[in-house]
Amino acid sequence: MQTRRHFIGNVATGLAGSLATGHALAANDRIRFGVIGMGERGVQLAREASACPNTEFAAAADVYSRRLDEARSMAGTDFAGHPDYRALLEDKSIDAVIIATPQHLHAECFIAAMDAGKHVYQEKAMAFTVEHAKLMRTARESSPRSVVQVGHQVCSSGQIADAASYLSSGAVGRVTAIQARNYRNTPAGKPQWTRPLFPDMTPENVAWQNFLGNAPARDFDPDRLVNWRLFWDYSGGNVHESMSQQLAFWSKAMNIGIPTAATMTGGVYLWKDGREVPDTMSVSLELPEETLFTWNSGFGNNYPGVTEEALGTHGTIVRGQQIRYVPQRVNRPSGAELMGQTPTVPRAHMQDFLSAIRSDGQTACPFELGYRVSVACHMAVESYLQQRTVRWDPAGEEIV
Numbered sequence: 001m002q003t004r005r006h007f008i009g010n011v012a013t014g015l016a017g018s019l020a021t022g023h024a025l026a027a028n029d030r031i032r033f034g035v036i037g038m039g040e041r042g043v044q045l046a047r048e049a050s051a052c053p054n055t056e057f058a059a060a061a062d063v064y065s066r067r068l069d070e071a072r073s074m075a076g077t078d079f080a081g082h083p084d085y086r087a088l089l090e091d092k093s094i095d096a097v098i099i100a101t102p103q104h105l106h107a108e109c110f111i112a113a114m115d116a117g118k119h120v121y122q123e124k125a126m127a128f129t130v131e132h133a134k135l136m137r138t139a140r141e142s143s144p145r146s147v148v149q150v151g152h153q154v155c156s157s158g159q160i161a162d163a164a165s166y167l168s169s170g171a172v173g174r175v176t177a178i179q180a181r182n183y184r185n186t187p188a189g190k191p192q193w194t195r196p197l198f199p200d201m202t203p204e205n206v207a208w209q210n211f212l213g214n215a216p217a218r219d220f221d222p223d224r225l226v227n228w229r230l231f232w233d234y235s236g237g238n239v240h241e242s243m244s245q246q247l248a249f250w251s252k253a254m255n256i257g258i259p260t261a262a263t264m265t266g267g268v269y270l271w272k273d274g275r276e277v278p279d280t281m282s283v284s285l286e287l288p289e290e291t292l293f294t295w296n297s298g299f300g301n302n303y304p305g306v307t308e309e310a311l312g313t314h315g316t317i318v319r320g321q322q323i324r325y326v327p328q329r330v331n332r333p334s335g336a337e338l339m340g341q342t343p344t345v346p347r348a349h350m351q352d353f354l355s356a357i358r359s360d361g362q363t364a365c366p367f368e369l370g371y372r373v374s375v376a377c378h379m380a381v382e383s384y385l386q387q388r389t390v391r392w393d394p395a396g397e398e399i400v
Helices: 040-051 065-074 085-089 103-115 130-140 158-168 208-212 221-227 239-253 348-358 367-386
Strands: 030-034 055-061 078-080 096-099 119-122 148-150 175-183 261-265 280-287 292-298 306-312 317-318 323-327 390-393
Touching: 030 040, 030 085, 030 348, 040 055, 040 065, 040 096, 040 348, 055 065, 055 085, 065 078, 065 306, 078 085, 085 103, 096 103, 096 348, 103 119, 103 323, 119 348, 130 367, 148 348, 148 367, 158 317, 158 323, 175 239, 239 280, 239 292, 239 306, 239 367, 261 367, 280 367, 367 390
Parallel strands: 030 055, 030 096, 055 078, 096 119, 119 148, 175 292
Antiparallel strands: 175 306, 261 280, 261 390, 280 292, 306 317, 317 323
């Protein structure tokens, strides 16, 4: 087990505990935020936060100089760009940070942000490994005044309220299975997830060692920099990208715990482009609530898209672009089919985070939910890599 100090590596000795601690802001206070990781997702989140009332995009950190130039064009005059996130965290005028780095860097940046007393919006999946999740938990416990929102946006959707209403009414009955799917496709010759390389992706313009973090040492490789989602060193594949989001919805709606067992099969069946993470996969999670969560995903056909069903003895919750309740006539012969009615306001998840900073600190997707989902996702990945069913030891808090 790595120690926390060893894990965050070169964080300056004086950083931990030396900066302003997280605190609630008044409703009319401007929140100055920074973004760590200005890739495609970081840009999206920066725009979301900037569009919320009384915010200021004040700083960004990224290992690639082009992205810092692009960030500077999005921000105001009082903006600072850094190739090392630690310089951003040293700025006491920054109230909150959005962490949108590759997944293997989540824990390193989160721990340092907690030590710096920042409020944190942590992109999903929250933790890359179980060990990272534990280290992040220790850091979070040491900074209780910091507000944490994990980036499972579905937890702020109106569909959550509708699902909770169906479940609490008893109309669904006992749920024994949740079936989820995530299928997508791209034009022939355009592999899913790949991004273009640019001529200026050179060692002079990329802080390569900062990108690697605690990942295995490698010579500079611009393909790994931009297409990090394809490699196990930095990514949990579509399990971390998409299954985490779908599982988070039901984890919030039903208070699902860490799975007792996980099985994942699949492989790189379609895109033979050097990627390591599978493009076709099937996951089965045995939940402690005696419910089976299954998730199937592929990158070669977009049917049936992103869909889910929670199967109860008295009814089914069907979730896609909309959410609805369908009664089981055998137990509810007079039950009516219902369509979800609760809207999702624009930028709901980001606004929830910012509102929590100004109020009581309670977020729609708190650390504890992100922790459970992260462990479940890593269990699936470990099952795939070890080619066996893995189990969770709750006493030792480890995969066995």
